[in-house]
Amino acid sequence: MTAGPPTTVRPRNRKQLIVEAACRVFSGRGYHAASMEEIAAAVGITAAALYRHFPNKYALFAACTDVMADRLVAAVDEVPPGAPAAEVLAAAARVTVEHRRSGGLYRWEARYLERADRRRLGAKFVHLVKRVDEAVQREYALPDRRLRAVAALGAIGSVTTHHVSVARRRTEELLVSAALRVTATDPTAVPEGVRHVELPAPVPRTRRAEILAAAVPLFARDGFTSVTNGDIARAVGLAPSALYRHYPGKVDILAAACLQAAGLLAQGVERSLRGVRDPHDAVVALAATYVAYSFEHTELNSVAEAELAGLPDALRRPVVLAQREHIAVWEQQLRLARPELDPRGARTLVHAGFGVVVEAGRRLRWQDRPEHRDAVTVLMAAALGV
Structure with missing residues (x-):
């Protein structure tokens, strides 16, 4: 049978x-x-x-x-x-x-x-x-409109946005410790040495740059897939066919936006570390720069973060390399300030700091005021442990 x-x-x-x-x-x-x-x-x-x-x-x-x-x-x-x-x-x-x-x-x-x-x-x-x-x-009773609670959850939630490999228990310890430091910090108590940073906005001097500047708000509002070439062309005052003289396709505009975001961060990092010798001061300067970038270029940052995964490999690769270089600078400075951290632990905390900025900024509706920048910088520095 x-x-x-x-x-x-x-x-x-x-x-x-x-x-x-x-x-x-x-x-x-x-x-x-x-x-x-x-x-x-x-x-x-x-x-x-x-x-x-x-x-x-x-x-x-x-x-x-x-x-x-x-x-x-x-x-x-x-x-x-x-x-x-x-x-x-x-x-x-x-x-x-x-x-x-x-x-x-x-x-x-x-x-x-x-x-x-x-x-x-x-x-x-x-x-x-x-x-x-x-x-x-x-x-720690403070009238902060739940800002610390949101920021603490941002530190924890950051682990879902990266692939740094750390043992599960150690990851939980790092994230909870970062979140607790955030909850114990008065965001209005700005220490001396926190500098206000201004990042120069890109000036669209060419038609290609004008197209990019028009596309970013559309991508941020509606999502890359929902925006058409016609939408972008109308925002610039061009016929849709004219876009192809400047970009081979819509995805190339997205790639240019992601590279522009990486370039602005790289410029900001270089400026913020110029002349800074103390590692703790360097980390705080980096934090102030990242907060400035996030408040000044909220739409560009959201597009770069949200849409990167949708880029073809060839277009995504240079953006990922630029992001890794940015993280490497943070890792180096944080480990100088906190020698007890290993590379992976430092990178985990750097991403936790980024998570604090994203969620605290959202809580503040990205209203770009000096006191908001100061508060988010202080909370980010707390998450990093400096």
Whole structure:
């Protein structure tokens, strides 16, 4: 008697497996670049089987955004009321580090949610911030409009945006320590030596530069995929066909924006470290420069961060190399200021500092005021431990 082919048993948690795989794909590739076929392959099923669980890509994406938020809320709500901030932040860090490959979709991709879904997701994060803020205010009461709580969560959430490999327990320790330093810092207490930095804005003196300057706000507002050549051409006052005399395609405009962002940061770093000898002063100068860049070039930064994954390899490579050079400068200066850190630990903290800036800046609605820059610089320096 000949045995028939083995029977494939469909796992009972297939829908959960689909969501888990989709979270990783959306986080790594971006909403528009990800495909249902790619997600199905990651699960080991056909696209047709995937559509039996989710009617379209958007429905699957919306489910993904809920998953991580629900996990974070459940984790912090398990911490008893009145527990110290360290316990609340440790609970958030455990979930975030465990699912770091999935969490990156929140940083920029949630903007693609429809209004009702965005409101529902926002309510969950409001609850999360409130729980952290309650613990923070019990220990260090300051009227800072939950700025420290948001910044602390930004430090923890930063682990979802990079690939620095550190042992899980060590990663959690680094992130929680950085977040606790943020919560213990008065953002209005600006120490001497924090300098105000002004980064010169690029002046579009050529038609190519004008096209780039017009495209960046459109990409930031609507997302790269939604913007057409016609949209960009109208913003500059050109016929769509005229764009091709300056850029081979829309993706080349995006690549130019990413390179411009990297170039502005490189120029700022060079200027900020000129004549600085003390390592602690150097790190604070770098922090002030990064904060200045983030407030002055918010749209450019958001485009460079959100859309980089969608670039073809050949166009993405020089941008990634420039970013690595930028991180290397930070790592070197931070390790001089804190010799106990190893390279990976230093890089993890640098990204934590960037996370503080992103979330604190958002909390302040990127309103470019001296007191806002000072507050975010102080919190970033606290996360770095200087």
